[in-house]
Amino acid sequence: MSEDPYDVLGLGRTASAEEIKKAYRKIAKDSHPDLHPGDAAAEARFKAAGAAYDLLKDPETRKRFDAGEIDASGQEKPRERPFYRDYAEQPGNPYRQGPRYEGFGDDNDFFSEFLRRGGGRTGGFGGQGMRARGADAHYALEVPFLEAANGGSMRITLPGGNDLEVKIPKGISEGQVLRLRGKGSPGFGGAEPGDAYVTLSITPHPLFRREGDDIVMTLPVALDEAVLGAKVEVQTIAGPVKVSVPAGATSGQVLRLRGRGIAAAGRPAGDQRIELRIAMPKQIDEDLKRFMEEWRRDHAYDPRKGGQS
Template sequence: MPDDPYEALGLPKSATADEIKKAYRKLVRTSHPDLNPDDAGAEARFKAIAAAYEVLKDPETRARFDAGEIDGLGAERPQRQYYRDFAHAPDNAYQQGHGFGANADPADIFAEILRNRGRGHGADDFGARDFQAAGADARYTLEVPFLDAVRGSKTKITLPGGQSLEVKIPRGTEDGQTLRLRGKGSPGFGGGPPGDALITVLVRPHPVFRRDGDDILLILPITIDEAVLGGKVTAPTIDGPVGLIVPPGASTGRVLRLKGRGVARAGRKLSGDQKVELKVVVPPDPDESLREFLSEWRQNHGFDPRIDLMKRAET
């Protein structure tokens, strides 16, 4: 597993927060073991990119990594001064059965401390106490429906040991986002705190809606007469159907905006919008009256929507 989270995500150190998020989402889809069951290296890659994203997504932990205070897994790096304190301890500290000289390797010192703890003595000579360590974080994945992610929901996952764990999906959860459940990971050592459960959420695509940040995108079919004459139509939103006014003369590709009908994130006052792209749909089998009307209209009108396109193509 790379110690450099930038390398794990394939990014330079100058990458923006948005670039980090996009790279992570892309790699989750190509490296997640559940989505790539035939790829033997998928699990190892997924663990590496998940750990890298945990470090880089938070500005504070990213700054600490850049400063050398933590490693690529987010663990504290040993402080050099701490080693120097041992290397320059008084001579009598090395004469109490440890056998270290003035030029002892700090790694040998710590190894001897741990050995002495195993024999039940000696560690307190250096001020050490009972060994404690936090438990390891446990990583899981959870696939949720699109509407459950944008609206928020609760669900349960079954852990490898058979234990059931309830997971709250905050409203506005994004594809690839990692949720942290404090204290739900592996147990600690020597009375240390348990680790956390890290749940990577994979959002299933929706057959109608797409998401762009906090905005919801929708393609809405309209008829020829609605496009020409305008009118009130019904459009689906993530919170249910609403009325929408189609202006007269609307063409395919025109985008109408439903203010505040997008994603409402937890902790934010303003919601996104829903952008409705119109698509004029011709009847699959036009009746004779429509054919006659359009034939007469074509003969008596000289409208050509491609004139401007042809002019711009020549410039």
């Protein structure tokens, strides 16, 4: 399997951020270990897609990878510059025109990289043993619509059979990634564990849909309720409430419940928008038919012209 993150996600280098997210979500969903227990190839695809998405979703790390400054794992690539360049060019040096030593980068690059990887710490290279931070883990989680809106708690079953609790914040969005510190693979040589990254997808709801921080729904109203007005029960993401349908209501008319939408942290709550739809009775009985015939005879109008006929 190629380590190039674009190859892993099946994308070209000009892919948009939205294309990257969609490609990752498809692979994560199709190859999730919960759906393929014991399938090492599916697990490998799942982990590789997570690593590729982590690198490409951040514009800065993607830019650095495209420029060749970091590799597919996000590690710095050493710059290839002469280590002894200054001495080799000194006037009077008898070996001035001789061979140059390449491959170590700037004088301090090699040692900075050595220290960054742990070589200069007690317990690192040359200490009591090698230390290495644990690998990050990547998971996909489908969240029911109401849990995404109101927050809650869910559990992920891990490949080894254990489970992991995931706190769902209020108002999470489709494709949002949660970082669980220290919930990845254990470290080596006593080093800290990696983190777990959980990509969330939201399952549709039969009644509600989300537009920004607003909740939108369609409310059927009876013919008499539309004509005479009525007080009816309406579902919200926090439970049922009573709303007033105004007399003379028409299909497409929108009622608004202030502050009944998504209440994500750090933002004012959205609204709930209720679009009315007049629902005719399944059968037109003789009384209604006779009434409407008489009413049309005396009060007929053409709504397509917007006025009385």
